[in-house]
Amino acid sequence: xxxxxxxxxxxxxxxxxxxxxxxxxxxxxxxxxxxxxxxxxxxxxxxxxxxxxxxxxxxxxxxxxxxxxxxxxxxxxxxxxxxxxxxxxxxxxxxxxxxxxxxxxxxxxxxxxxxxxxxxxxxxxxxxxxxxxxxxxxxxxxxxxxxxxxxxxxxxxxxxxxxxxxxxxxxxxxxxxxxxxxxxxxxxxxxxxxxxxxxxxxxxxxxxxxxxxxxxxxxxxxxxxxxxxxxxxxxxxxxxxxx
Amino acid sequence: xxxxxxxxxxxxxxxxxxxxxxxxxxxxxxxxxxxxxxxxxxxxxxxxxxxxxxxxxxxxxxxxxxxxxxxxxxxxxxxxxxxxxxxxxxxxxxxxxxxxxxxxxxxx
Numbered sequence: 191x192x193x194x195x196x197x198x199x200x201x202x203x204x205x206x207x208x209x210x211x212x213x214x215x216x217x218x219x220x221x222x223x224x225x226x227x228x229x230x231x232x233x234x235x236x237x238x239x240x241x242x243x244x245x246x247x248x249x250x251x252x253x254x255x256x257x258x259x260x261x262x263x264x265x266x267x268x269x270x271x272x273x274x275x276x277x278x279x280x281x282x283x284x285x286x287x288x289x290x291x292x293x294x295x296x297x298x299x300x301x302x303x304x305x306x307x308x309x310x311x312x313x314x315x316x317x318x319x320x321x322x323x324x325x326x327x328x329x330x331x332x333x334x335x336x337x338x339x340x341x342x343x344x345x346x347x348x349x350x351x352x353x354x355x356x357x358x359x360x361x362x363x364x365x366x367x368x369x370x371x372x373x374x375x376x377x378x379x380x381x382x383x384x385x386x387x388x389x390x391x392x393x394x395x396x397x398x399x400x401x402x403x404x405x406x407x408x409x410x411x412x413x414x415x416x417x418x419x420x421x422x423x424x425x426x427x428x429x430x431x432x433x
Numbered sequence: 434x435x436x437x438x439x440x441x442x443x444x445x446x447x448x449x450x451x452x453x454x455x456x457x458x459x460x461x462x463x464x465x466x467x468x469x470x471x472x473x474x475x476x477x478x479x480x481x482x483x484x485x486x487x488x489x490x491x492x493x494x495x496x497x498x499x500x501x502x503x504x505x506x507x508x509x510x511x512x513x514x515x516x517x518x519x520x521x522x523x524x525x526x527x528x529x530x531x532x533x534x535x536x537x538x539x540x541x
Contacts, residue, residue, distance in 0.1 A: 355507065389434065393435060394434050423443075433435045
């Protein structure tokens with residue numbers, strides 16, 4: 191790093207919903223992620239700091255936090271790319287209740303996955319033959335574009351509509367619903383389309399595209415939601431779902 | 434917003450698109466031709482075509498605006514869904530009344 195500084199000034203959120211930012215000085219390293227910084231504080235400066243992580247390699251989706259005002263996956267965010275002027279401000283994800291310090295209560299996020307019928311509904315038993323799905327079929331291509339979600343909650347934290355509308359299912363849950371709507375093996379689409387076409391469903395999306403902008407997996411939930419809008423409108427006009 | 438309101442808002446938007454263009458064209462035409470109120474009324478009075486065009490426009494605008502206002506109030510005010518819906522319906526009814534009254538004034 192060309193920066194001549196030897197320390198970072200790091201402000202971390204301390205407390206629950208009500209709290210304050212507290213400053214810590216953390217040694218600057220050649221290669222250092224934001225999660226490394228938080229871990230250094232917890233191990234060397236204040237063991238009471240609460241935060242959440244598991245894999246440290248961008249797979250599990252546990253370590254998302256607000257870093258200098260933007261939601262990010264901290265294990266794959268290098269300090270050198272975000273610490274302007276040697277300063278970092280790290281807070282919990284927005285749009286979720288704060289349990290303590292940097293750990294949020296993810297229950298509303300995952301409950302909305304269930305409300306959006308984000309669970310696979312099997313159409314066959316183990317005694318039936320497995321469906322052959324061509325990788326180049328349009329439905330499978332649509333699934334491929336949306337499937338790599340790691341449930342980190344960054345899109346949920348970045349979404350204006352989530353902030354304004356407590357009923358809104360959010361980008362991740364709707365993106366998940368879209369992958370199942372396109373899954374030939376799934377039998378739950380009648381209930382799923384009804385769930386995402388209700389108030390707080392896909393039609394509440396304003397297409398601001400913050401989810402797409404912030405998604406660490408470079409997914410585009412806005413496009414998935416647009417797909418759900420088209421699919422639900424067609425189903426509504428055919429009388430397959432009521433509203 | 435559920436799928437029913439979404440369909441109504443998009444459908445009324447699609448309906449209004451040509452009507453807005455026509456409305457702007459009519460304004461330009463009337464002002465550039467230097468038409469007086471009497472000239473305009475002579476053309477619109479008793480015209481089923483003008484009554485149908487502007488009547489449709491007013492109805493579509495009232496529905497479209499009411500749905501939009503409901504969303505804005507629901508998301509940006511502390512009113513809550515039920516009161517936002519009631520306020521938006523009253524707003525749409527007022528637009529409908531004022532608009533149809535204006536249409537009646539030029540075609541009847």
